[in-house]
Amino acid sequence: MKKYIEIGKIVSVQGLKGEVRVEGWCDDNNLICEFNTLYLNGGSEEIEITSSKLHKNIILMKIKGINTVEQAQALRNEILYINRDDVKLEEGRYFIQDLIGLDVRDIDNGNYYGKITEVSPTGANDVYHIEDKNGKIRLIPAIPDVIKDIDFTEGNMYVHILEGLFDEN
Secondary structure, eight states: OOSEEEEEEEEEEETTTTEEEEEEOSSSTHHHHTOSEEEEGGGTEEEEEEEEEEETTEEEEEETTOOSHHHHHTTTTOEEEEEGGGOOOOTTOOOHHHHTTOEEEETTTOOEEEEEEEEEEOSSSEEEEEEOTTSOEEEEEOSTTTEEEEETTTTEEEEOOOTTTTOOO
C-alpha cells in the first residue's frame, strides 16, 4: 500500500495573498481541513497549512511561504497528498486507492469475478465496479450483505452475491 495518498488538487488562486482553491477528493472534504501538514510531488515535499476552510464544495487553503498570487498560481494543478500514518479510519472504511485492483472472489464457492477498477459514490453506499477477464463490468453495492471480508495482504475481497445481483436479464 502506498504511504502517501492523493486527497485533492489545487485548482486555482483565491484572493491576492496567496491562498489557493482545492478540489477535495474525500468523502467528507472537512477531513482535509484538519491537516496542518500535506505533501506535494507524490509525498516527497512537505508543506505546512496555516489555514483551511470548506466553502461550498471547494477548500480555501493558505500554505506557509505562499504569499503572492504568482506563487499560488505556480501551484495550480498540483496534487495534494496525506501521509497514511496521519489518518485513522473507522473500522469498515478504506481508502479507495487501496480497493482498486483487489481480486473479487465469492466467499461461498471461491469463484473469481474479476478486479475492482473503480469506486462510485452514490450517497447511500459506494458501488464497486468489477471487471472480469473478458472486460465485462459488473457492479456490486458496498454493503455488509455483499462485502464479507477484505484481505489486503492477499489482495482479495470476498463477497456474497445476492440473488439477482448478477442476473443478465
